[in-house]
Amino acid sequence: MSDDSAAPDRLGRRNALADAAAELVLREGLGTMGLRGLARRLGTSDRMLIYYFGSKDALVTGILARIGEKLSVLLQAYSVGPPVSPGAFLGEVLALGRDPVMMPFMRVWTDVIARAAAGEAPYDTVAKAVVADWTAWIGTRLIPDPDHPCPPAALLSIVEGVTLLEMACPGSTAAAGPWLAEALARVDGRTAG
Incomplete structure (x- = not known):
């Protein structure tokens, strides 16, 4: 497999993890953001989360960005x-x-x-x-x-x-x-x- 095909797979997996984590945080709050517990709940490891996001801060920021995107869609109805x-x-x-x-x-x-x-x-x-x-x-x-x-x-x-x-x-x-x-x-x- 070439590096060209690995990048889209990695981005796709990162996006899927961010979506799943965003839903989890919306249901249960920010207290679910502990790295090991979050990884376990997402069916992966803390090392893989760091692999996909680079750092815990980037993970948190990515999840909150996904939540912000979801909220923006909801607020469209209130923006007209x-x-x-x-x-x-x-x-x-x-x-x-x-x-x-x-x-x-x-x-x-x-x-x-x-x-x-x-x-x-x-x-x-x-x-x-x-x-x-x-x-x-x-x-x-x-x-x-x-x-x-x-x-x-x-x-x-x-x-x-x-x-x-x-x-x-x-x-x-x-x-x-x-x-x-x-x-x-x-x-x-x-x-x-």
């Missing part, structure tokens, strides 16, 4: 239509975060940000890109208001806080999301007039 006010956006996103399909993604990204805040590599690098992507996306969804601009990071902070609290104490934020969205909608109404 006219921009909305910050209050309406917050209400929609907090409701979306309770959707069983979206909840695993929200939990993973919140865990990534928490690990980054603790200085854990490679999450610290990944989190910077995730926050930049999220704030850019939020900015595209908001009605421009030059007199009272809403920083996308303010909305992201609320969403991350609600998600983190819900992860720590399931059910505790059931009324928080609607209340926060309504409060922000009231502010939107005062600044619009």
Whole structure:
């Protein structure tokens, strides 16, 4: 077998492992990312994971990139239509975060940000890109208001806080999301007039 045919096989196997690991992390969280345990769950060895990805950091980054790609596909439906006010956006996103399909993604990204805040590599690098992507996306969804601009990071902070609290104490934020969205909608109404 020539080296030319080995490269596509290696890339194909790497992609298959990243897909399977992404599904595992979405189901069970980042705690499943221990190298040996992850390898065992994927039906391979830790040495083979390093062979395909080069390092544990590259493995983690590759899996999170795959999760990000899956999330981008899901968010396409929420990226169309006219921009909305910050209050309406917050209400929609907090409701979306309770959707069983979206909840695993929200939990993973919140865990990534928490690990980054603790200085854990490679999450610290990944989190910077995730926050930049999220704030850019939020900015595209908001009605421009030059007199009272809403920083996308303010909305992201609320969403991350609600998600983190819900992860720590399931059910505790059931009324928080609607209340926060309504409060922000009231502010939107005062600044619009």
